[in-house]
Amino acid sequence: MSLFLQLVSVSKAVAEIRNLAVKCGDESVPLLEAFHRILARDVHADVDIPGFTRSIVDGFAVRAADTTGSGDAIPSMLNLQGRVAMGVSLNHRIKSGDCIYVPTGGILPEGADAVVMIEHAEQLGEEILVRKPVAHGENVLFFNEDFSSGEVVCNKGRRLTSQDIGVLAAAGCTDVPVVKIPRVGIISTGNELVQVSQKPMPGQVRDVNSYVVASFVREHGCRPVLYGIVRDDREALRSAISHATVECDAVMISGGSSKDDRDMVAAIIAERGSVLVHGIAIAPGKPTIIGKCDGKPVIGLPGHPASAFIVLIAIVRHLITAMTGETGSNMQTFQATLGQNVPSSKGREDYVRVAVKDGIATPLFGKSGLLNTLVRSTGVIRVPAESEGLETGTQVEVMIW
């Protein structure tokens, strides 16, 4: 195998990895369990929302026109015709000059088109003084103003937020069609690795990657399945990969940090399937492998956790969205102003950690292998491959960790 990796661009790597994704199928879960899951089908409202025109304040249902010009000095005076009780429709049509007390959420009487808040009115016997005019529709939610029956309330592919769960509740969706949670197998390789519970001897390092990868895929809605540390031994690695591809929807092999180890990982993937990418024009994270075994995507991540983490964000994240069909971005981003020049090599996509404060993104330079800057930073910015760097003052998109 060549001494040099055949680097492909990040966009090519993302396209390859998305192609490999195996769809996970759907299932139905109770509404309370659906939070943060990906919606598998459009959900339609089964009723009009709201199902009746209602007041959104406690106050007096009126014809808005009757309140025109009213104020503290010259209030409008209306005749109180009764009270609406919660959940009950009042058989009384409001005529000009009338008003009816209505509680928050109560059905607006016919003829009324607005509600004067109780704070802006005063009761004098059977008369109500209105001290502030209301416009047509003020303090009222009209019949089906929010959603009409049959309308899509939540689109397929959406990762469900708290508000979405509320909308699904309003739409009568008790069992929610969601995408099954992808299972991601995680293998750590390297003779230098020891368990986290062990104290590393000189030359040894703890198996950090199993935990970083597991947490990352869990954060992105997958179920991690750990296969532990596998020695740099062809037979052991072959067997671990073959178990993992049977049991999981995708497999991450992290490490094989040295060239020889990586070549062994690539050789085993090639033997059981194919290697599509071996080396990506990205920093950090260059020695990444994208392959396929037994019909499942198998990704070789860099051995160093800080580099592996960038590859998870830049590349693997897209595999996950392709598996789940998530339509939005599964990464929170925001705009910030770069506070310092960032040099970069042309032809390579650089991922630079930044700390953001008051809208200013300050690059945290230093070695990409450090965990401490990974923890101290707010997120990461991308320097495109065609750029030789970014200048102070540039608007950048920060991907938040």
Next chain:
Amino acid sequence: MSLFLQLVSVSKAVAEIRNLAVKCGDESVPLLEAFHRILARDVHADVDIPGFTRSIVDGFAVRAADTTGSGDAIPSMLNLQGRVAMGVSLNHRIKSGDCIYVPTGGILPEGADAVVMIEHAEQLGEEILVRKPVAHGENVLFFNEDFSSGEVVCNKGRRLTSQDIGVLAAAGCTDVPVVKIPRVGIISTGNELVQVSQKPMPGQVRDVNSYVVASFVREHGCRPVLYGIVRDDREALRSAISHATVECDAVMISGGSSKDDRDMVAAIIAERGSVLVHGIAIAPGKPTIIGKCDGKPVIGLPGHPASAFIVLIAIVRHLITAMTGETGSNMQTFQATLGQNVPSSKGREDYVRVAVKDGIATPLFGKSGLLNTLVRSTGVIRVPAESEGLETGTQVEVMIW
């Protein structure tokens, strides 16, 4: 009880609610389960990280000074003295003019202070041509450069991210001290409420709030405990509150949307403890109750889901951080430029939904009771109580849903 609420400011309400918080105690969980939990104690590195000076690339360990001025035209020429194997220390000290092959993660031989990447070198028999100079420390992680033994790697009160989990792994933290998950009891009241599985009749609405509140508190690291729909009946409500305060760390009563219902909720809280706040100068969300029963915080949320959601974000969120001791914000925010004027009433803190695109926050006006704008928006901006509105072009902080 007065017709008018005695409004308190948002900051006063937040201070009151933080005061009520009951700390939840700590527990220890396996590292793999610690993701997104709140760290209960500072965690220190039990070893130096890295524990030895190591290469972060495949290449040739050198004295950096030996490569000064090297280039494609005039490469430096060094004598290859051997190869480092993974996890093994080589008993060979590099002298000027020497180099040793070292794999990624391998122990740097003594005397070397940098590594030339394999891509920038060429082997001719026992000689290595170096085509690019390296600086002192380049491609090397020095002994304890990341963390020193005993150093705090992760601070108490932090909500653990994927990277934090990696750092804890590196620090040898197999069992993680975390804050116990707060239990939040959720009661929905209102005679107009029906189960989500039912079709509402005129005047009725589905119990959306139980689901919105449950998802929100889950998102913020609590365990929701649902007590279902309780009729607007003193005895039923009293009994539900008393069960919930025994079983949970905090209780949310949502609804009692009309003034009479709210007054009943407030009266029951007062009877079993005390009402500290009844009405907040916030829009939407004014008719919020903050109280205490049986030593536990009991919050009366507005009946309308869209208003309740704003109160969760503006007020209840701070109760959760006070219960868990989370030090960071539990709300993701970013800066954006306001794309349109936002009018507001002085003396009231307004929460206005915005859709953010390319750094421009466009307010989604329309009635605060609509669920559809809650779902269509990116987040919400706060118009301070002392302001009469915000002008186009103002920098605003967007709280992302």
